[in-house]
Amino acid sequence: MATTIKVNGQSQELAKPIPLSELLILNRIEQPDMVSIQLNGEFVYKEDYETLINDGDEVDFLYFMGGGNSITN
């Protein structure tokens, strides 16, 4: 049975549940240091990146964003 998940609000079909680390590669997140991952609304620690992503899970990649100043404080 197909595994349907949501990544940043968009549906994604997987052949089977996969670890979060594989989902990172699948979504071409080349620099994981630049993103914070939320699984079903909760922060995921790096040591938990092997957590299996199952049918119905919602994953959000949140990007670090600075500001608009050349450099202030």
Next chain:
Amino acid sequence: MEFTEEQIVRYSRHILLKDVGVEGQEKISNGKVLIVGAGGLGAPVAFYLAAAGVGTIGIIDGDTVDLSNLQRQIIHFTADMGKTKVLSAKEKIAQLNPDVKVNAYQDLFTSANAFELIKDYDFIIDGTDNFPVKFLINDACVLAGKPFSHGGILRFDGQTFTHTQGNVCYRCLFNSPPPPNAVPTCSQAGVLGAIAGMLGTIQAAEALKYLTGVGELLTNRLLSFNAKTMDFRTVHTRRSPRCPICGEHPTVTTLIDYEQAACDILSHKNNS
């Protein structure tokens, strides 16, 4: 507080608003907001809060106005180049609305002055461009129980959320700063100037909502947008039990000055 006839006219479009009224305008006029960073985000925030008649606006920034700022930092004009950003902002606010008292701090926001600076303000605006200060604002506000609006912009993207006591904080979402140089800053990657206005005006609206108590703040949600598609998206977030500052076993109990990325320090020297 008694409004003069002139003030009643000046603030009439707020007073007419059913949810705001004279009472709400009084709250705005008695309100105190601290803006950290008088740059891309701080500029529109300062303009709208000043126009709204926020009683006291504090602005802290250690920088001077540079030609490359003018593409988006709309409170600074061509003639202000070389002037301190806090003085430039203070002058514009005085012209826009003489009702507003401006406290200008020509300084950096650091662990040494953070608590002292935020303690007299009702609401704090994060208008900074770098992660060490973003984490510092979060930590100081969480520890002191102060509400703040987080804002970040890069290229064509923006993101923001509001923190109030007991709700999701920056560290619930981002735990700790990225390694220096892992994330490009606007000075390296560029930013569409109007994005700063889009995000800054959201932050200003949040400050006004907080002061008046109108509506629901952007708490426990992270709002992101991309100007290329004009898609806005809200991610619902939860407090992390393992959050290093507001979780069950906090490890961050004092303020930390994280190191700035080397290229940022270099560009700072070049700019000043």
